[in-house]
Amino acid sequence: MGPKLRENKWMGSKVEEFLAKEMKNPAFRMAFSEARARRIKRALAEGLRQLREGRGLSQAALAKRAKTTQAVVSRIENPGVPYLPSVEVLARLAVALGAHLEIALVPEIRTAA
Secondary structure, eight states: OOOOOOOTTTTSSHHHHHHHTTTTTTHHHHHHHHHHHHHHHHHHHHHHHHHHHHHHHHHHHHHHTTTSSSSHHHHHHHHTTTTOOOHHHHHHHHTTTTOOOOOOOOOOOOOOO
């Protein structure tokens, strides 16, 4: 049997040490949180667009199926627009695309400092 893999490849790394130190700074914490939110928005935008196009649907056709507007679909698909829809809208879009919605809260791994 091979070596046991660590649950988090960054555990004990210089990156983890840097983050642990910097996260004590409220301004850094806020900037880090905002960057994470932008990554989530970008992933949502790209995922929705890819799934929609893969199903051969226009934004207008998807909007009609999901009982929303084409403008809402456009705002969600545009990673440069800081708009996040409600869970209800996301769930309707998922159903309209023949998909399901998954949302998770993942606890941060804390180390002793």
